[in-house]
Amino acid sequence: MNSFSLPLTEKRKQYELRALALRDFAGVREHDPLDPFALAQFAKLMVVDFDQVKGLSPESRAHLLGPAAEEWSGGACSRPLPDGWRIVILNPAHGTHRNRATLMEEISHVFLGHQPNRLAVIGGNPTVREGAPNRTAVIGGNPTVREGAPNRTAVITGNPTVREGAPNRTAVIGGNPTVREGATTHAAAARDYNKSDEEAAYAVGAAALVPYQSLRRFVLEGRTADQIARKFGVSRQLVEYRIKVTHLWADYKSVKSLHWKRGGAGD
Numbered sequence: 297m298n299s300f301s302l303p304l305t306e307k308r309k310q311y312e313l314r315a316l317a318l319r320d321f322a323g324v325r326e327h328d329p330l331d332p333f334a335l336a337q338f339a340k341l342m343v344v345d346f347d348q349v350k351g352l353s354p355e356s357r358a359h360l361l362g363p364a365a366e367e368w369s370g371g372a373c374s375r376p377l378p379d380g381w382r383i384v385i386l387n388p389a390h391g392t393h394r395n396r397a398t399l400m401e402e403i404s405h406v407f408l409g410h411q412p413n414r415l416a417v418i419g420g421n422p423t424v425r426e427g428a429p430n431r432t433a434v435i436g437g438n439p440t441v442r443e444g445a446p447n448r449t450a451v452i453t454g455n456p457t458v459r460e461g462a463p464n465r466t467a468v469i470g471g472n473p474t475v476r477e478g479a480t481t482h483a484a485a486a487r488d489y490n491k492s493d494e495e496a497a498y499a500v501g502a503a504a505l506v507p508y509q510s511l512r513r514f515v516l517e518g519r520t521a522d523q524i525a526r527k528f529g530v531s532r533q534l535v536e537y538r539i540k541v542t543h544l545w546a547d548y549k550s551v552k553s554l555h556w557k558r559g560g561a562g563d
Contacts, residue, residue: 301509303542308508311496315503318407327510329529332399332501339406340381341372343399346388365389369398372405393531400501408500410493499541505530506538515539515548 302309322335336343352360360368370386377383384402386395506528514524521535528535539548 300512303508305543308499308503308542311499312503312508314404314408314500315507318404318500318504319507321407326507327513327527329527330400330504331529332396332403332505335403336384336399339403340376341384341399341402341406342377342381343384343386346385349385361387361389369394370402371398372402393525393529393534396530397501397505397534400505401497404497404501404504405493408493408496410497502534502538506535508538508542511535511538511542512544512547515544516551518551518554520552521548 302312318335319330321338322330324330333343346361365387368387369390370384373383375382384399386398388395390398506524510528511524514527519527521532521539525532525535539545
C-alpha cells in the first residue's frame, strides 16, 4: 500500500484501514460502489420497511415523515431477535443515499464490535428533563422530553434511543426510550453507544462508501462532488464530508477552480 492510499492523519488512517477491510469482506473492487443492503446480512441486520412499524397513529406517522423527518435517520434494535438478528428501521423520507449512509453506520458498529455502554434511566411515563422547554420526542407511546429539540418528535417504534452528537441525527431503536442524565422517571434502563464509538462507526462507514484512494484520484482528476457522489451512490454532502476530513478540500477547490478557468464543468 503506497503513501497515497491512506489519509494523512493517524486517526483517519485507522478508520480507512477498517473501512478497507469492510470493502474487502464485501468483495467490491477499488472504485466500485459498496451496497450496504447486501452487506447488512453478514452483520445480521434485518432492514424493516417503515410501513411495517405497528402502533403509530396516522398523525404520528405523518409527523415523523414530515415536520420531524430531519430529527431521525434510523437505527438498530439494541436487543437481538431469538435468532441473533437485529431489526433496523430507516427513515424513508431521507431517500436512498442517506439511508445507505445510515445503514452503513449501523453495520460499522457491528463490525467494529461496539457494545452499547451508556446507561440511561427510562420509564413508561413521560419524562421531563431539567431545562427542557416543552419539547417532545416520542416513541412507542412514551413521550420523552429532549433537551434542545425544538418542538420536533424524533421517533421510531419499539422505543428508540435518541443519540447525542450522532452524524445525520440518528435515532437508535432500543428496548425502551433512553432518557439522558438528569431525568426524573420510573424504573427501567437502556444503554447507548458512547461518542467515540459513534464517531468511529460513522467515519468507517463513510470511508467504506467513499474510499480515500479513489476519492483522491477523482479529486485530482477534477471530478465534482456530485460526480463522485453518483459514482459511489451516496449524497454530495457525504462526499464533501470525506473530502474535508481527509484533508483533500484545498486540492478539491484549487483543481475545481482550475477546471472552471479552462471551461470545465462545475458542481
